[in-house]
Amino acid sequence: MQTRYYKVIRDLTSDYSKNFMLVLAIAVGVFGIGAILDGYSVIKREMTDNYKSTMPASATIEIEGKITKGLVDSVKQISGIAEAERHATLVARMKVGEKWYPLLLFIIDDFKEKRTNKAFYISGEREPVAGTMLVERTAFGLMQAKEGDELIIKTPNGTPQKIKLVGTVHDPGLAPAWQEQTGYGYITLSTLHLLGETTGFDQLRILVSENQDSKKHITEVAQTVAHRLEQAGYEVHEIQVPPPGKHPHQGQMSTVMTIFIIFSFLILILGSILVATSMATLMVKQVRQIGVMKTIGATSSQITGLYLLMITLLCVIALVIAIPLSRLAAAGFYNQIAVLLNLEIRNSSIPSWVVLLQIASGIFIPVIAAAFPVIRGSRISVRAALDNHGANQQNIHKNSWELKFSQLSFLSETFRLSIRNVFRLRSRLVMTLGLLAAGGAMFMTALNVSEAWNENLKRIYVQRLYDLEVRLNNSIQADSLLEEIKTIQGVSRAEGWSYSPTSVSKSNAFEVTQTYPDKGHGSFTMQALPVPTQLLKPTIVAGKWLNNNTANDVVLNQSSRGSLKVGDIVSFNLDGQVTQWNVIGFTEDVGSPAIAYVSLEVFSKLKNTQGQVKMLRIAYADRTKENAVRKNREVEALLERENISISAAIPVWLLQNAIAAHMKVLVNSLLAMAILMAFVGTLGLMSTMSMNILERTREIGVMRAIGATPTKIKNLIVWEGFFIGAMSIFLAVALSLILSTYLGRLIGNLSFRTPLTLTVSLLALGIWVLIIIVGSYVATLYPARRANKITTREALTYE
């Protein structure tokens, strides 16, 4: 080995604590990137594999009437069809304790030979006999039940009945029940009839044989099938084509992962800035040695190579530590995500590109960051290196503002000197401030976005002035019913609304929606409301809200807006008929699928249901969850007495819970990232303060020689740290506002198609200020102690 490399190794091993800090800074970043990328690669693969393994139907065609086996067989003969199956889905309700929750019932034709949207057997019975039900594994928690228990179920047209839960299945195509606050059950047609329903299979699920990932092709094939069905005398309601091959939460997951990856890289960059500042320290410490090496024949490039090699070795050590740990963290991460997405991790191998990317980023980013101080230090002239005596006064000029500022007489002598010291090495100051500001900004951004998310959740209550939405199975005359509801103590308002699934109408085509089999994801609903309504306070982002109860006006929310603009005429399918609407405004709803708001009067006229409603919205004076739960029971009891058939009762608190659960992982992970940011930022402050003091060892010796007490020197150093910390806070706040705006926009748009409102978390600011104060103090304690420990003689002869 060449002699110069001994120097690299010895330098690395001569200052363990310093080098450990550098390794830690890089390792934290590499760990973050590794954990996220490893987790991401596994989840992305498993999400697709899990979902595709269920053989999700390419399209579902909903028709009026019952689908016979013969019809299914004839559809299978149509060119381009690989599989066809009849099916039915029904939204019922289940009673858990004293609360009613939605229950999605999947009515399966043949449990043995299921060909599309398969659920995988876990335990118990494989085929539920009449009066029994299989349950999706995530639903037992919500049901507060276990296999063998009985559950009270009420279908829209039936009476509450006990159904035995006889088996457990896993359906990767469904979001977890606790997340959707909806139960999932699998029954036979005979059980459905036992529950009081008379309908048969009204959904035809098809699987195309070619171009299975092409939505266009699937839609064309489904429309061909729909035409055939019409020709055979069936009335086609709707064609549902969910995004091919994509899990319902794939978009949400990609958002979360994108944010995590961005944050991980930011942590690594932050760690790399720390490495750069630390390398600058090292270069300062070694400036004499560089001068000596150059004197004995070393070129600048040889010296640059030596120090870059040193960084590379530190990176390698960091990688050796971080990679296995990131694997462990990734396992925890993807298992947690798998729970959130209801996936089964079948293959946990990490693709080699992920490992290579981790290694490359863990070496190149720190080396690039450190290259600047290393090259600058290596290029120092021999004389400058040999004449170096530490920090100089070149940046303090007679008329400089910091000199004037530091001459303010009300400041103590020590504080004034501290201020001057802060500005002596401006490039280092800029780097330190950059490091701290970046750490602080990211910390505060994470908490700001988290708080903005919570604020957005609160908007659910601001926009929805009702507490309970009751969907009815049939349109009814509700005037007297509403009056009766209003007599319940604590009910402040009640309105009758209506609704209907809809889709944008295209000429010569059937109604095509993007709805998933769970009936929730991808759905588009027309909601008809009394104009003016007192139970909805929408956020209007363009145009105006409905104000004419006889006009064919429509207001669209952000999920249904598409490329439409105010003044456009739009056609919507409504129960098979094409209806024309004037777009008068757009809303920004929180937690709603695609909705088109129209006047109840116009809607009823078009549907020929004048004076009738299909949805009740009820508001309580006390909007707490506890009160809402009690009042909901009273309302439902009243509806039961009045023999009103309920399709679903959705309390607003339940909706809020469901949305909060969707983003729980993101919010928690942002907080974890924030903690990592704070950690790396504090390391940076410590490193820079040590460097600043180290450079002035000789100067401190002079001060002590002329009578400065250890306390005075300690105060001088500590105030310097505080001053740098204080400056960084202002920068961090400014930067965090910009970052929070962009991140809030990204998360909001990808999750809800609406940006999150910029929110400043005072808690985040408070915590960061505390971290800076404590961090500055702790960071300066060691160098202050060291400065006082070294004897005056040693300090004066310090090279």
Add this chain to the structure above:
Amino acid sequence: MNHPQNKNLIELSNVTKSFTLASGTFQALKNVSLQIPKGQLIAITGKSGSGKSTLLNIIAGIDKPTQGSVSINGIQVEKLSESALATWRGKNVGVVFQFFQLLPTLTILENVMLPMDFCNSYPKRERRERALALLEQVNIKEQADKLPSTLSGGQQQRAAIARALANDPPIIIADEPTGNLDSQTAIAIFELFAALARSGKTVIIVTHEKDFSSYFENVIAIADGEIVNERVPA
């Protein structure tokens, strides 16, 4: 100064060196011309701030003149790039510092091998043997595997001299090499330099030590950036 019997190894012609300070421009050397033949032991003397270290730095290629030319062994040193200058210096000039300046994390042997590594001047397998031979020459071979901090000042300076000789340069320059040593050790160090000059090296030493004037073949006195006297000791 001219020695017709010897070829001049070092020739400075009208060398001026200025530094820009906050208080204005300071001329450290003013129009200095100087010829130094091969194989001499020469002293440069003068008060603090007289310009003697600047003159030494210019000869060693550590500094470049503001005006004038520096020819060493026929090479116009001031025209070399920084990188070329480093390599040239490594091979042609051995520098000995007042505070030794050995790299603290390398052993004495490694310190001596380092110039050979940077200049790639000897085959790798020969470097260790050569370094040991040089340490033997300066009488500290037994200290080869020790770190500099464990050695006395005199031993460290011997090691620094061995390092200066590593690439067998024709010129050795030393800035106050005995300034940090006791008198007995200083004598031993001067003996070493004298032996080197006898072996054909040109040795230039900046010193305040008047007691050792007998060692020098020539003494150059500098004051206010100008050569005020050159004399051959009696």
